[in-house]
Amino acid sequence: DQQVKQNSPSLSVQEGRISILNCDYTNSMFDYFLWYKKYPAEGPTFLISISSIKDKNEDGRFTVFLNKSAKHLSLHIVPSQPGDSAVYFCAASAASGTYKYIFGTGTRLKVLA
Amino acid sequence: DAGVIQSPRHEVTEMGQEVTLRCKPISGHNSLFWYRQTMMRGLELLIYFNNNVPIDDSGMPEDRFSAKMPNASFSTLKIQPSEPRDSAVYFCASSLGAKDEQFFGPGTRLTVL
Numbered sequence: 001d002q003q004v005k006q007n008s009p010s011l012s013v014q015e016g017r018i019s020i021l022n023c024d025y026t027n028s029m030f031d032y033f034l035w036y037k038k039y040p041a042e043g044p045t046f047l048i049s050i051s052s053i054k055d056k057n058e059d060g061r062f063t064v065f066l067n068k069s070a071k072h073l074s075l076h077i078v079p080s081q082p083g084d085s086a087v088y089f090c091a092a093s094a095a096s097g098t099y100k101y102i103f104g105t106g107t108r109l110k111v112l113a
Numbered sequence: 114d115a116g117v118i119q120s121p122r123h124e125v126t127e128m129g130q131e132v133t134l135r136c137k138p139i140s141g142h143n144s145l146f147w148y149r150q151t152m153m154r155g156l157e158l159l160i161y162f163n164n165n166v167p168i169d170d171s172g173m174p175e176d177r178f179s180a181k182m183p184n185a186s187f188s189t190l191k192i193q194p195s196e197p198r199d200s201a202v203y204f205c206a207s208s209l210g211a212k213d214e215q216f217f218g219p220g221t222r223l224t225v226l
Contacts, residue, residue: 046215098211099146099169099208099215100161100169105155106156
């Protein structure tokens with residue numbers, strides 16, 4: 001039973017446009033969320049996180065939005081660049097700063113030049 | 114500085130054989146994690162070590178899986194006997210402490226025929 005779901009396995013976006021990656025979760029106890037980025041033949045790397053006390057966190061071109069009532073979060077990349085092409089994993093945990101993250105299945109983003 | 118090192122990068126074996134995956138965490142990190150990535154389930158935490166001691170092995174799928182951390186700079190994940198459904202990418206990650214950012218290795222792609 002997937003507690004963290006990324007329903008879009010892939011997404012293609014033109015360079016310069018906005019990329020929106022979505023993630024849904026089922027466990028209302030989750031209060032800390034993260035996004036990881038993974039290039040081929042490499043391990044995932046941390047990208048951005050958000051605590052449930054916030055509804056938005058921004059870091060440069062990357063913004064994560066959290067809608068607790070809908071149990072939904074999204075990652076916005078603006079503007080998208082070809083180097084952003086990677087697999088993006090959403091993860092959640094039930095206690096801020098715990099080691100135990102529940103990951104989604106990932107969304108493969110392709111940014112077209 | 115070297116990141117998390119995993120070996121081998123690729124392993125192809127036949128059903129029933131023993132498989133050993135190796136990990137060298139980042140020096141100074143006292144937390145180590147083994148994950149498995151599949152298309153259907155995404156990234157799943159298999160086991161977590163803190164100061165070389167297994168703290169949480171609830172994600173280990175079966176008794177065929179075992180993990181050890183004999184010292185702070187080395188860990189192994191063993192599958193005996195291996196089965197085709199064990200085919201996946203196995204990641205090792207380490208962090209300074211349990212609640213700190215996890216740094217992933219490049220992974221070992223395991224194929225069991």
